[in-house]
Amino acid sequence: MPNMYDSAYVLEKAIRESEEFKSLQEAYESVMNDPNSKAMFEEFRDVQLDLQEKQMQGMEITEAELDSARNIVNNVQQHQGIANLMEKEQRLNIIIGDISRIITKPLEELYGGFEEEEE
Amino acid sequence: MPNMYDSAYVLEKAIRESEEFKSLQEAYESVMNDPNSKAMFEEFRDVQLDLQEKQMQGMEITEAELDSARNIVNNVQQHQGIANLMEKEQRLNIIIGDISRIITKPLEELYGGFEEEEE
Numbered sequence: 001m002p003n004m005y006d007s008a009y010v011l012e013k014a015i016r017e018s019e020e021f022k023s024l025q026e027a028y029e030s031v032m033n034d035p036n037s038k039a040m041f042e043e044f045r046d047v048q049l050d051l052q053e054k055q056m057q058g059m060e061i062t063e064a065e066l067d068s069a070r071n072i073v074n075n076v077q078q079h080q081g082i083a084n085l086m087e088k089e090q091r092l093n094i095i096i097g098d099i100s101r102i103i104t105k106p107l108e109e110l111y112g113g114f115e116e117e118e119e
Numbered sequence: 120m121p122n123m124y125d126s127a128y129v130l131e132k133a134i135r136e137s138e139e140f141k142s143l144q145e146a147y148e149s150v151m152n153d154p155n156s157k158a159m160f161e162e163f164r165d166v167q168l169d170l171q172e173k174q175m176q177g178m179e180i181t182e183a184e185l186d187s188a189r190n191i192v193n194n195v196q197q198h199q200g201i202a203n204l205m206e207k208e209q210r211l212n213i214i215i216g217d218i219s220r221i222i223t224k225p226l227e228e229l230y231g232g233f234e235e236e237e238e
C-alpha cells in the first residue's frame with residue numbers, strides 16, 4: 001500500500017500530464033501572450049471576483065454593476081481565445097471537483113455515518 | 120502514466136488505510152458510542168459552526184455567546200475521549216491540507232506564473 005504523500009504526488013503528476021491540463025495550459029498561455037486578450041480576461045476576472053466577494057458578504061449588487069458585468073461577459077464570450085480558455089477551465093474544474101469528492105469520501109463516510117442515525 | 124481518476128482512487132485507498140485515518144475513526148467511534156460524550160461533542164460542534172457562520176456573515180458575536188463557547192471548549196478539553204478525537208482530527212487535517220496543496224500545484228503554477236510578472 002503506497003502512503004498518502006506518495007499517492008498525492010502520483011496524482012499531481014497525472015494531473016500535470018493530462019490532456020485536460022495541457023490544453024488548459026495552452027489556452028491560458030495563448031490568451032496571456034496577447035496584450036488585448038490578457039487585459040480583457042483580467043478585467044473579466046476582476047469583475048467576477050468583486051461580485052463573488054460582495055455576494056459572500058451579503059452586500060447589495062447595484063444595477064450598474066450588473067450591467068457592467070453582463071457587458072464584459074458578452075465581450076468575453078465573443079472572444080474565441082477566452083471562450084476556449086473558459087471551456088478548458090470548466091473541463092478541468094469538473095475533474096478536480098470529482099477528485100476532491102473521491103479523496104474526501106473516507107472522511108465523509110466517517111462523519112456522515114453517525115449523522116444519518118440522528119436525523 | 121496512470122490517469123487522474125485511477126490515481127485519485129489509489130490516494131483515497133491510501134487515506135482510508137492510513138494509520139492516521141484509522142486512529143481518527145477509532146477516536147470518533149469511541150466518542151459517538153457513548154451518549155454523554157456524543158452529546159457534549161455535538162454541542163461543541165454546533166456552537167463552533169454557529170460562531171463560524173456569524174463570523175463569515177460579519178455578524179456580531181455577543182459576550183454571552185463567547186462565554187458559552189469558552190465554557191463548552193473548557194468542558195471538551197477536559198474530556199479525554201473528545202480531546203483525543205480533536206487531536207486525531209487535527210493530525211489528519213494537516214495531511215489533507217498538504218495533499219490539497221500538492222494536487223493543486225499544477226494549477227497554481229499555471230495561474231501564478233503570469234500573476235507574478237504583473238504585480
Ligand SMILES: [Ca+2]
Nearest residue numbers: 114115118161
Ligand atoms: Ca448532527
Ligand SMILES: [Ca+2]
Nearest residue numbers: 042234237238
Ligand atoms: Ca491579476
